[in-house]
Amino acid sequence: MISKRIIPLFLLSGLRLVKGSQFTSRIDVGDPLSQAMIYDAQGADEIICVDIDAADEGRTIVPELIEKMITECRLPVAAGGGIRNVKDAHRCFAAGADKIVVNTHGVLNPALVGELAKEFGTQSVVVSLDVKKDPGGEYRPYVFSGKQRVEADLDVLLKQLIGLGAGEIILTAIDREGRLKGFDVELYHWARSRIDVPLIASGGAGSYDDLAALFHQSDCDGAAVGTMLFLRDYDIVRIKAYLTGKKVAVRDA
Amino acid sequence: MKIGIVNYSIGNVGSVHRAFDFYGYDVSLVSDPKDLDRFDLIVLAGVGNFPVAVDRLKTLHFWDALNEAALIKKKAILGICLGMQLFGEGSEEDGETQGFGWIKGRVEKMKGEGLRVPHMGWNQVSVSDESFFRGVRARSFYFMHSYRFVPQEKGDVLVTTLYGDLTIASGLRKENILGVQFHPEKSQGDGLRFLKNVVEGLA
Numbered sequence: 365m366i367s368k369r370i371i372p373l374f375l376l377s378g379l380r381l382v383k384g385s386q387f388t389s390r391i392d393v394g395d396p397l398s399q400a401m402i403y404d405a406q407g408a409d410e411i412i413c414v415d416i417d418a419a420d421e422g423r424t425i426v427p428e429l430i431e432k433m434i435t436e437c438r439l440p441v442a443a444g445g446g447i448r449n450v451k452d453a454h455r456c457f458a459a460g461a462d463k464i465v466v467n468t469h470g471v472l473n474p475a476l477v478g479e480l481a482k483e484f485g486t487q488s489v490v491v492s493l494d495v496k497k498d499p500g501g502e503y504r505p506y507v508f509s510g511k512q513r514v515e516a517d518l519d520v521l522l523k524q525l526i527g528l529g530a531g532e533i534i535l536t537a538i539d540r541e542g543r544l545k546g547f548d549v550e551l552y553h554w555a556r557s558r559i560d561v562p563l564i565a566s567g568g569a570g571s572y573d574d575l576a577a578l579f580h581q582s583d584c585d586g587a588a589v590g591t592m593l594f595l596r597d598y599d600i601v602r603i604k605a606y607l608t609g610k611k612v613a614v615r616d617a
Numbered sequence: 618m619k620i621g622i623v624n625y626s627i628g629n630v631g632s633v634h635r636a637f638d639f640y641g642y643d644v645s646l647v648s649d650p651k652d653l654d655r656f657d658l659i660v661l662a663g664v665g666n667f668p669v670a671v672d673r674l675k676t677l678h679f680w681d682a683l684n685e686a687a688l689i690k691k692k693a694i695l696g697i698c699l700g701m702q703l704f705g706e707g708s709e710e711d712g713e714t715q716g717f718g719w720i721k722g723r724v725e726k727m728k729g730e731g732l733r734v735p736h737m738g739w740n741q742v743s744v745s746d747e748s749f750f751r752g753v754r755a756r757s758f759y760f761m762h763s764y765r766f767v768p769q770e771k772g773d774v775l776v777t778t779l780y781g782d783l784t785i786a787s788g789l790r791k792e793n794i795l796g797v798q799f800h801p802e803k804s805q806g807d808g809l810r811f812l813k814n815v816v817e818g819l820a
Contacts, residue, residue, distance in 0.1 A: 366740045366780060367757065404805065409739055410759075434632050438639075440759055440803045460631045462664070462761065462803065485665050487735035487761045531735045531763070562737045585738060615739045616755045 367615040368579050369409035369586030370603055372593055373566060374399070376415040376445065379429055383594050384416075385542030387494070387510035393594040400433050400441075403593070406600035409615060410440040412465060412534065412564075412588060414492065416509045418446025419468040427459035434460035442490055449476065450483050457484065465534065467492040468507040471514055474524055481529020491530040492566075493521070495551070496538040503551060510538045519558055526561055533559060534588065537567040542591045544570025552582035564588055570596075572606040579612045618820060620644040621656030623683070625673045627663040633697065636802035639809055642816060650682035658693045658820040659686055661700035662802075664761065667708040667724060670699055671716070687719055691793045693820040701789060701796025702766055710764055720791050722768035732781040735763040742776045742787055742799070749775070749788075749795070749814045753807045758799035760787075766798065795819055 374396050375382050381399055384390035400411055413433070415425035425445035433441055443456045444465025453464045464484070470477050470491050480489045494510050495503045495518060505514045505521055514521075522533065535555055537548035547568040556563055565578055566588035575587055592598050604614045620637050622630050624646040637644040637660075647653060661683070663670055674680045686692040696704055705716040708724035716724070727734050739757045744750045760778070765785050768774055776788025776797065787798040795815060801808035 366736070366738050366760075369738050407805070431631070434629075435635055438636065438803065438805045438808060440761070440800070457629055460629050462629065462632070462800075482666070483669075485763065487737065487763050488664055532737055560731075560733055561735065562733055585733070615757050 365613055367409065367613055368584070368607070369564070370575070370600055370614060371564060371586050371588050372399075372403045372408050372411050372600075373588035373590045374411060374413040375590065376413055376425065376429070377417045378415070379426060381594070382416070383542060383591050387538055387541060396429060397432050397436065399594070401436050403600055404437040404439050407604065407615070408439060408600045409586070410442065411437070412442045413444070414465055414467070415445025419508055422446070424452045425456065427455050430456060430459040430461050444490070444492060450479050453480055453484065463488045463490050463532070465490045465492050467494065470525065471505055471507050471521070474528055477525050477530050478528035481531070486529045486531035488531065489529055490532040490534060491525045492534040492536065493518070494536045494538050506538060522555070522559055526559055530561065532562045532564065534564040534566050540568030541566075543568060544591055544596070546570060546574040547578045547587070549578055549581045552578065552584050556583050562586070572603065575603060576607060576610040576612060579607070580610070618643060618658070618816065619656045620658045620660060620816065621647040621653060622660045622662060623679060624648045625663070625670070625677055625679060627665045627670050627673055627699070629664065630662050632802040633660060633662045636809060636812055637816075640813055650677070650679045653682050653686050653692075656692070658695060658816060659683070660695045660697065661703060662697040663699045665699055667699065667702060667710040667716075667764070668712065668714040670703060671714050684717065687717070687794055694794050695815055695819065696794070696796035697802070698762060698798060698800060701798055702764060704789065704794060704796050705766055708764065719794050720768060720773050720789050720796070721770055722766055722773075724764050725767050727763060727765050727780075727783060729781050729783050732783065736760050736780050736785070740778050740780060740799075742778050744776050744788075746775055746790075748818050749811060751814055752810045755807055758801065758804040758808060760799050762798060766796075793819070
Protein backbone atom coordinates (compact mmCIF):
# COMPACT_ATOMS: atom_id res chain seq x y z
CA MET A 365 0.00 0.00 0.00
CA ILE A 366 1.17 3.50 -0.76
CA SER A 367 2.12 5.55 2.32
CA LYS A 368 0.86 8.94 3.39
CA ARG A 369 3.77 11.33 2.97
CA ILE A 370 5.16 13.65 5.64
CA ILE A 371 6.90 16.43 3.76
CA PRO A 372 9.03 19.19 5.28
CA LEU A 373 8.18 22.35 3.35
CA PHE A 374 11.17 24.65 3.01
CA LEU A 375 10.30 28.27 2.33
CA LEU A 376 13.45 29.89 1.05
CA SER A 377 14.63 33.41 0.57
CA GLY A 378 17.66 32.90 -1.60
CA LEU A 379 20.02 30.69 0.40
CA ARG A 380 18.20 30.99 3.75
CA LEU A 381 15.35 29.06 5.25
CA VAL A 382 12.57 31.36 6.42
CA LYS A 383 9.23 30.94 8.07
CA GLY A 384 6.27 33.24 8.23
CA SER A 385 2.73 33.33 9.40
CA GLN A 386 -0.12 33.85 6.96
CA PHE A 387 2.54 34.76 4.38
CA THR A 388 3.90 37.75 6.34
CA SER A 389 6.02 38.57 9.42
CA ARG A 390 8.79 36.32 8.35
CA ILE A 391 11.82 35.16 10.34
CA ASP A 392 15.06 33.39 9.45
CA VAL A 393 15.08 29.80 10.72
CA GLY A 394 18.40 28.55 9.49
CA ASP A 395 20.46 26.83 6.86
CA PRO A 396 18.36 24.77 4.44
CA LEU A 397 21.10 22.27 3.66
CA SER A 398 21.77 21.16 7.23
CA GLN A 399 18.03 21.04 7.94
CA ALA A 400 17.45 18.90 4.84
CA MET A 401 20.12 16.43 5.99
CA ILE A 402 18.48 16.16 9.40
CA TYR A 403 15.01 15.45 8.01
CA ASP A 404 16.42 13.00 5.47
CA ALA A 405 18.06 11.09 8.33
CA GLN A 406 14.78 11.15 10.29
CA GLY A 407 12.93 9.55 7.38
CA ALA A 408 11.08 12.45 5.79
CA ASP A 409 9.32 11.21 2.66
CA GLU A 410 10.48 14.06 0.44
CA ILE A 411 11.30 17.75 0.70
CA ILE A 412 9.57 20.62 -1.08
CA CYS A 413 11.68 23.76 -1.52
CA VAL A 414 10.01 26.97 -2.63
CA ASP A 415 11.78 30.31 -2.88
CA ILE A 416 9.03 32.75 -1.91
CA ASP A 417 10.90 35.86 -3.08
CA ALA A 418 11.87 34.51 -6.49
CA ALA A 419 8.72 35.47 -8.44
CA ASP A 420 8.75 38.97 -6.94
CA GLU A 421 12.44 39.47 -7.66
CA GLY A 422 12.23 38.12 -11.21
CA ARG A 423 14.59 35.19 -10.61
CA THR A 424 14.21 31.47 -9.83
CA ILE A 425 15.08 29.33 -6.84
CA VAL A 426 18.89 29.08 -6.61
CA PRO A 427 19.93 25.93 -8.56
CA GLU A 428 23.21 25.56 -6.62
CA LEU A 429 21.22 25.05 -3.44
CA ILE A 430 19.23 22.20 -5.00
CA GLU A 431 22.45 20.67 -6.22
CA LYS A 432 23.97 20.72 -2.74
CA MET A 433 20.82 19.24 -1.28
CA ILE A 434 20.60 16.30 -3.64
CA THR A 435 24.31 15.63 -3.14
CA GLU A 436 23.80 15.24 0.61
CA CYS A 437 20.29 13.74 0.74
CA ARG A 438 18.77 10.51 -0.57
CA LEU A 439 15.16 11.56 -0.88
CA PRO A 440 13.09 13.27 -3.57
CA VAL A 441 13.35 17.04 -3.77
CA ALA A 442 10.73 19.22 -5.41
CA ALA A 443 11.88 22.73 -6.29
CA GLY A 444 9.96 25.87 -7.08
CA GLY A 445 9.92 29.62 -6.99
CA GLY A 446 9.92 31.94 -9.98
CA ILE A 447 9.83 29.26 -12.66
CA ARG A 448 8.30 30.95 -15.68
CA ASN A 449 9.35 28.81 -18.64
CA VAL A 450 10.79 25.46 -19.75
CA LYS A 451 14.32 26.86 -19.64
CA ASP A 452 14.00 27.81 -15.95
CA ALA A 453 12.69 24.32 -15.21
CA HIS A 454 15.56 22.74 -17.14
CA ARG A 455 18.04 24.49 -14.85
CA CYS A 456 16.29 23.09 -11.78
CA PHE A 457 16.22 19.54 -13.18
CA ALA A 458 19.84 19.81 -14.26
CA ALA A 459 20.70 20.80 -10.69
CA GLY A 460 18.99 17.61 -9.53
CA ALA A 461 15.38 18.47 -8.71
CA ASP A 462 13.02 15.52 -9.09
CA LYS A 463 9.94 17.64 -9.57
CA ILE A 464 9.33 21.28 -10.20
CA VAL A 465 6.72 23.36 -8.46
CA VAL A 466 4.95 26.20 -10.20
CA ASN A 467 2.68 28.65 -8.47
CA THR A 468 2.29 32.27 -9.62
CA HIS A 469 3.38 31.76 -13.22
CA GLY A 470 1.32 28.57 -13.58
CA VAL A 471 -1.82 30.35 -12.42
CA LEU A 472 -1.25 33.49 -14.51
CA ASN A 473 -0.18 31.47 -17.53
CA PRO A 474 -1.71 27.95 -17.35
CA ALA A 475 -0.19 27.08 -20.75
CA LEU A 476 3.16 26.88 -18.90
CA VAL A 477 1.91 23.79 -17.05
CA GLY A 478 1.15 22.14 -20.39
CA GLU A 479 4.59 22.98 -21.79
CA LEU A 480 6.34 21.64 -18.69
CA ALA A 481 4.30 18.42 -18.70
CA LYS A 482 5.07 17.84 -22.37
CA GLU A 483 8.80 18.29 -21.79
CA PHE A 484 9.23 16.54 -18.43
CA GLY A 485 6.15 14.36 -17.96
CA THR A 486 3.18 15.03 -15.67
CA GLN A 487 4.81 13.12 -12.78
CA SER A 488 7.44 15.87 -12.55
CA VAL A 489 5.12 18.87 -12.60
CA VAL A 490 3.62 20.01 -9.30
CA VAL A 491 1.22 22.94 -9.10
CA SER A 492 1.06 24.81 -5.82
CA LEU A 493 -2.04 26.92 -5.17
CA ASP A 494 -2.48 29.37 -2.32
CA VAL A 495 -6.09 29.98 -1.39
CA LYS A 496 -8.12 32.10 0.97
CA LYS A 497 -11.82 32.13 1.73
CA ASP A 498 -13.59 35.28 0.57
CA PRO A 499 -16.37 36.85 2.69
CA GLY A 500 -18.93 34.84 0.71
CA GLY A 501 -17.28 31.59 1.83
CA GLU A 502 -15.74 30.76 -1.56
CA TYR A 503 -12.08 29.77 -1.83
CA ARG A 504 -10.12 32.11 -4.08
CA PRO A 505 -6.61 31.57 -5.47
CA TYR A 506 -3.85 34.10 -4.75
CA VAL A 507 -0.50 34.65 -6.48
CA PHE A 508 2.78 36.43 -5.64
CA SER A 509 2.97 34.79 -2.20
CA GLY A 510 -0.56 35.69 -1.24
CA LYS A 511 -0.32 39.32 -2.31
CA GLN A 512 -2.59 39.29 -5.34
CA ARG A 513 -6.03 37.77 -5.64
CA VAL A 514 -6.99 35.99 -8.87
CA GLU A 515 -10.53 36.14 -10.19
CA ALA A 516 -10.93 32.44 -10.88
CA ASP A 517 -13.10 29.67 -9.55
CA LEU A 518 -10.86 27.23 -7.67
CA ASP A 519 -12.67 24.14 -8.95
CA VAL A 520 -12.39 25.30 -12.56
CA LEU A 521 -8.75 26.32 -12.14
CA LEU A 522 -7.77 23.00 -10.54
CA LYS A 523 -9.38 21.02 -13.34
CA GLN A 524 -7.84 23.23 -16.00
CA LEU A 525 -4.32 22.84 -14.56
CA ILE A 526 -4.69 19.07 -14.12
CA GLY A 527 -6.07 18.77 -17.64
CA LEU A 528 -2.97 20.56 -18.91
CA GLY A 529 -0.65 18.18 -17.05
CA ALA A 530 -0.27 19.03 -13.36
CA GLY A 531 0.70 15.71 -11.79
CA GLU A 532 0.32 16.75 -8.18
CA ILE A 533 -1.36 19.61 -6.33
CA ILE A 534 -0.14 21.38 -3.20
CA LEU A 535 -2.99 23.35 -1.71
CA THR A 536 -2.10 25.97 0.89
CA ALA A 537 -4.69 27.63 3.10
CA ILE A 538 -3.18 31.09 3.55
CA ASP A 539 -5.13 31.85 6.75
CA ARG A 540 -3.78 28.70 8.42
CA GLU A 541 -0.17 29.05 7.34
CA GLY A 542 2.32 29.24 10.21
CA ARG A 543 -0.37 29.42 12.91
CA LEU A 544 0.02 25.88 14.27
CA LYS A 545 -3.75 25.63 14.73
CA GLY A 546 -4.61 22.75 12.43
CA PHE A 547 -5.35 22.18 8.75
CA ASP A 548 -8.39 23.44 6.89
CA VAL A 549 -9.71 19.88 6.67
CA GLU A 550 -12.90 21.01 4.94
CA LEU A 551 -10.85 22.45 2.05
CA TYR A 552 -8.89 19.22 1.55
CA HIS A 553 -11.92 16.99 1.88
CA TRP A 554 -13.60 19.05 -0.82
CA ALA A 555 -10.50 19.16 -3.08
CA ARG A 556 -9.84 15.43 -2.71
CA SER A 557 -13.33 14.69 -4.05
CA ARG A 558 -12.81 16.99 -7.05
CA ILE A 559 -9.44 15.85 -8.43
CA ASP A 560 -7.76 12.56 -9.38
CA VAL A 561 -4.06 13.40 -8.89
CA PRO A 562 -2.13 13.28 -5.59
CA LEU A 563 -2.99 16.12 -3.19
CA ILE A 564 -0.67 17.63 -0.59
CA ALA A 565 -2.16 19.68 2.23
CA SER A 566 -0.20 22.68 3.46
CA GLY A 567 -0.81 25.25 6.17
CA GLY A 568 -1.64 24.73 9.81
CA ALA A 569 0.25 21.65 11.02
CA GLY A 570 0.91 22.33 14.71
CA SER A 571 0.47 19.07 16.57
CA TYR A 572 0.37 15.32 16.13
CA ASP A 573 -3.40 15.41 16.24
CA ASP A 574 -3.63 18.02 13.47
CA LEU A 575 -1.86 15.57 11.17
CA ALA A 576 -3.95 12.61 12.33
CA ALA A 577 -7.16 14.64 11.81
CA LEU A 578 -6.09 15.66 8.31
CA PHE A 579 -5.51 12.06 7.22
CA HIS A 580 -8.55 10.65 9.01
CA GLN A 581 -10.92 13.24 7.58
CA SER A 582 -9.62 14.07 4.12
CA ASP A 583 -7.65 11.18 2.52
CA CYS A 584 -4.94 13.59 1.36
CA ASP A 585 -1.82 11.93 -0.02
CA GLY A 586 0.62 13.97 1.98
CA ALA A 587 1.02 16.74 4.50
CA ALA A 588 3.48 19.60 4.31
CA VAL A 589 4.99 20.48 7.66
CA GLY A 590 6.90 23.71 8.31
CA THR A 591 6.74 25.82 11.46
CA MET A 592 5.94 22.75 13.58
CA LEU A 593 9.35 21.30 12.65
CA PHE A 594 11.41 24.48 12.53
CA LEU A 595 10.12 26.32 15.59
CA ARG A 596 8.67 23.60 17.81
CA ASP A 597 10.08 20.50 19.38
CA TYR A 598 8.84 17.92 16.88
CA ASP A 599 10.69 15.56 14.59
CA ILE A 600 9.75 13.22 11.74
CA VAL A 601 10.45 10.04 13.70
CA ARG A 602 8.04 10.93 16.49
CA ILE A 603 5.42 12.29 14.09
CA LYS A 604 5.43 8.99 12.19
CA ALA A 605 5.38 6.89 15.35
CA TYR A 606 2.33 8.82 16.56
CA LEU A 607 0.52 8.54 13.23
CA THR A 608 1.23 4.81 13.05
CA GLY A 609 -0.44 4.49 16.45
CA LYS A 610 -3.43 6.36 15.03
CA LYS A 611 -3.66 3.90 12.11
CA VAL A 612 -2.43 6.37 9.51
CA ALA A 613 -0.40 4.44 6.92
CA VAL A 614 2.95 6.22 7.08
CA ARG A 615 6.26 4.68 6.10
CA ASP A 616 8.51 3.36 8.85
CA ALA A 617 11.21 5.92 9.40
CA MET B 618 34.29 -2.72 -11.19
CA LYS B 619 33.36 0.29 -13.32
CA ILE B 620 29.86 1.72 -13.42
CA GLY B 621 28.77 3.89 -16.33
CA ILE B 622 25.61 6.00 -16.34
CA VAL B 623 24.29 6.80 -19.79
CA ASN B 624 24.25 10.58 -20.08
CA TYR B 625 21.53 11.38 -22.57
CA SER B 626 20.33 14.61 -20.98
CA ILE B 627 16.92 13.44 -19.87
CA GLY B 628 15.70 13.85 -16.34
CA ASN B 629 18.23 13.78 -13.61
CA VAL B 630 21.13 11.35 -13.58
CA GLY B 631 23.05 13.29 -10.91
CA SER B 632 21.20 11.58 -8.05
CA VAL B 633 22.00 8.16 -9.46
CA HIS B 634 25.65 9.12 -9.73
CA ARG B 635 25.73 10.31 -6.12
CA ALA B 636 23.99 7.19 -4.82
CA PHE B 637 26.75 4.99 -6.30
CA ASP B 638 29.33 7.48 -4.98
CA PHE B 639 28.05 6.76 -1.47
CA TYR B 640 29.78 3.37 -1.45
CA GLY B 641 32.87 4.70 -3.17
CA TYR B 642 32.26 2.86 -6.43
CA ASP B 643 34.09 3.90 -9.58
CA VAL B 644 31.20 5.58 -11.37
CA SER B 645 31.11 8.01 -14.27
CA LEU B 646 28.73 9.55 -16.76
CA VAL B 647 29.07 8.15 -20.27
CA SER B 648 28.56 10.71 -23.00
CA ASP B 649 30.26 8.85 -25.87
CA PRO B 650 28.65 5.52 -26.84
CA LYS B 651 32.07 4.14 -27.84
CA ASP B 652 33.03 4.25 -24.16
CA LEU B 653 30.29 1.83 -23.06
CA ASP B 654 32.72 -1.05 -23.56
CA ARG B 655 34.85 0.13 -20.65
CA PHE B 656 32.13 -0.43 -18.04
CA ASP B 657 31.03 -3.54 -16.17
CA LEU B 658 27.61 -2.17 -15.23
CA ILE B 659 25.68 0.22 -17.46
CA VAL B 660 22.90 2.26 -15.86
CA LEU B 661 20.04 3.70 -17.89
CA ALA B 662 18.14 6.13 -15.69
CA GLY B 663 15.83 9.01 -16.42
CA VAL B 664 12.41 10.39 -15.76
CA GLY B 665 10.37 11.82 -18.56
CA ASN B 666 8.76 11.09 -21.82
CA PHE B 667 9.28 7.74 -23.64
CA PRO B 668 9.45 9.03 -27.26
CA VAL B 669 11.73 11.91 -26.23
CA ALA B 670 14.09 9.43 -24.53
CA VAL B 671 14.18 7.13 -27.59
CA ASP B 672 14.84 10.09 -29.83
CA ARG B 673 17.74 11.36 -27.66
CA LEU B 674 19.31 7.89 -27.44
CA LYS B 675 19.18 7.57 -31.23
CA THR B 676 20.44 11.10 -31.93
CA LEU B 677 23.37 10.59 -29.56
CA HIS B 678 24.14 7.17 -31.18
CA PHE B 679 23.52 5.27 -27.96
CA TRP B 680 20.73 3.12 -29.40
CA ASP B 681 22.78 0.61 -31.41
CA ALA B 682 25.62 0.66 -28.90
CA LEU B 683 23.24 -0.26 -26.07
CA ASN B 684 21.66 -3.05 -28.14
CA GLU B 685 25.09 -4.47 -28.75
CA ALA B 686 26.07 -4.17 -25.07
CA ALA B 687 22.86 -5.85 -23.90
CA LEU B 688 22.38 -8.58 -26.46
CA ILE B 689 25.81 -9.45 -27.88
CA LYS B 690 28.30 -8.50 -25.17
CA LYS B 691 25.82 -9.44 -22.42
CA LYS B 692 26.87 -6.53 -20.22
CA ALA B 693 25.06 -6.03 -16.92
CA ILE B 694 22.46 -3.31 -17.45
CA LEU B 695 20.31 -1.61 -14.81
CA GLY B 696 17.29 0.42 -15.91
CA ILE B 697 15.61 2.82 -13.50
CA CYS B 698 12.05 4.16 -14.03
CA LEU B 699 11.86 5.28 -17.67
CA GLY B 700 15.12 3.35 -18.16
CA MET B 701 13.27 0.11 -17.37
CA GLN B 702 10.32 1.06 -19.55
CA LEU B 703 12.69 1.49 -22.51
CA PHE B 704 13.51 -2.26 -22.22
CA GLY B 705 9.99 -3.01 -23.52
CA GLU B 706 8.86 -3.57 -27.07
CA GLY B 707 6.96 -0.31 -27.22
CA SER B 708 5.02 2.38 -25.42
CA GLU B 709 1.71 4.11 -26.01
CA GLU B 710 2.98 7.38 -24.48
CA ASP B 711 2.25 10.22 -26.94
CA GLY B 712 1.52 7.86 -29.82
CA GLU B 713 3.24 4.56 -30.47
CA THR B 714 7.02 4.31 -30.07
CA GLN B 715 9.25 1.24 -30.28
CA GLY B 716 11.52 0.40 -27.38
CA PHE B 717 14.60 -1.85 -27.19
CA GLY B 718 12.46 -5.00 -26.98
CA TRP B 719 14.90 -6.74 -24.62
CA ILE B 720 12.04 -7.78 -22.37
CA LYS B 721 8.72 -8.78 -23.91
CA GLY B 722 5.88 -6.45 -23.04
CA ARG B 723 4.50 -2.98 -23.53
CA VAL B 724 4.30 0.26 -21.62
CA GLU B 725 0.76 1.51 -20.98
CA LYS B 726 -0.87 4.37 -19.13
CA MET B 727 -2.04 3.37 -15.65
CA LYS B 728 -5.81 3.29 -15.36
CA GLY B 729 -8.32 2.17 -12.80
CA GLU B 730 -11.49 3.09 -10.98
CA GLY B 731 -10.57 5.87 -8.54
CA LEU B 732 -6.86 5.37 -9.21
CA ARG B 733 -4.77 8.49 -8.61
CA VAL B 734 -2.31 8.93 -11.43
CA PRO B 735 0.64 9.60 -11.31
CA HIS B 736 1.59 6.87 -8.86
CA MET B 737 3.58 9.11 -6.54
CA GLY B 738 5.27 8.38 -3.24
CA TRP B 739 6.59 5.46 -1.21
CA ASN B 740 5.09 2.06 -1.88
CA GLN B 741 5.85 -1.50 -0.82
CA VAL B 742 7.46 -4.11 -3.03
CA SER B 743 6.97 -7.90 -3.04
CA VAL B 744 9.99 -9.78 -4.21
CA SER B 745 10.19 -13.23 -5.87
CA ASP B 746 13.99 -13.43 -5.67
CA GLU B 747 15.69 -12.10 -2.54
CA SER B 748 19.18 -11.75 -3.98
CA PHE B 749 18.94 -8.02 -4.73
CA PHE B 750 17.01 -7.27 -1.54
CA ARG B 751 19.37 -8.54 1.15
CA GLY B 752 19.45 -6.06 4.03
CA VAL B 753 16.56 -4.09 2.53
CA ARG B 754 14.33 -3.92 5.58
CA ALA B 755 11.29 -1.73 5.03
CA ARG B 756 10.80 -2.84 1.39
CA SER B 757 9.44 0.58 0.56
CA PHE B 758 10.68 2.65 -2.38
CA TYR B 759 9.86 5.96 -4.03
CA PHE B 760 7.67 5.78 -7.14
CA MET B 761 6.91 8.57 -9.57
CA HIS B 762 5.25 7.48 -12.81
CA SER B 763 2.06 7.53 -14.89
CA TYR B 764 2.90 4.66 -17.25
CA ARG B 765 3.67 1.06 -16.34
CA PHE B 766 5.41 -1.90 -17.95
CA VAL B 767 3.00 -4.75 -18.75
CA PRO B 768 5.28 -7.76 -19.25
CA GLN B 769 4.32 -10.75 -21.38
CA GLU B 770 6.35 -13.41 -19.58
CA LYS B 771 5.67 -13.97 -15.89
CA GLY B 772 9.18 -15.36 -15.53
CA ASP B 773 10.68 -11.93 -16.21
CA VAL B 774 8.92 -10.34 -13.20
CA LEU B 775 11.17 -10.00 -10.16
CA VAL B 776 9.25 -7.44 -8.10
CA THR B 777 5.59 -6.43 -7.89
CA THR B 778 3.83 -3.51 -6.23
CA LEU B 779 0.16 -3.10 -5.47
CA TYR B 780 -1.33 0.30 -6.27
CA GLY B 781 -5.10 0.49 -5.86
CA ASP B 782 -6.35 -2.68 -7.54
CA LEU B 783 -3.44 -2.67 -9.95
CA THR B 784 -0.47 -5.02 -9.59
CA ILE B 785 2.46 -3.22 -11.15
CA ALA B 786 5.53 -5.07 -12.41
CA SER B 787 7.94 -2.87 -10.45
CA GLY B 788 11.04 -4.95 -11.17
CA LEU B 789 11.99 -7.07 -14.18
CA ARG B 790 14.93 -9.29 -14.86
CA LYS B 791 16.12 -11.20 -17.88
CA GLU B 792 19.63 -12.62 -17.66
CA ASN B 793 22.03 -9.66 -17.63
CA ILE B 794 19.25 -7.06 -17.75
CA LEU B 795 17.54 -5.70 -14.61
CA GLY B 796 15.00 -2.92 -14.42
CA VAL B 797 13.08 -1.26 -11.61
CA GLN B 798 10.18 1.16 -11.82
CA PHE B 799 10.97 2.78 -8.48
CA HIS B 800 13.86 5.14 -7.69
CA PRO B 801 16.48 3.43 -5.50
CA GLU B 802 18.60 6.60 -5.69
CA LYS B 803 15.77 8.48 -3.95
CA SER B 804 14.84 5.78 -1.45
CA GLN B 805 17.19 6.50 1.46
CA GLY B 806 18.95 3.53 3.11
CA ASP B 807 16.94 0.76 1.46
CA GLY B 808 17.61 2.27 -1.94
CA LEU B 809 21.36 2.42 -1.32
CA ARG B 810 21.43 -1.20 -0.12
CA PHE B 811 19.49 -2.30 -3.19
CA LEU B 812 22.00 -0.58 -5.49
CA LYS B 813 24.91 -2.19 -3.64
CA ASN B 814 23.30 -5.62 -4.09
CA VAL B 815 22.86 -4.92 -7.80
CA VAL B 816 26.50 -3.96 -8.21
CA GLU B 817 27.58 -7.10 -6.37
CA GLY B 818 25.04 -9.49 -7.87
CA LEU B 819 24.43 -8.41 -11.45
CA ALA B 820 27.81 -7.22 -12.71
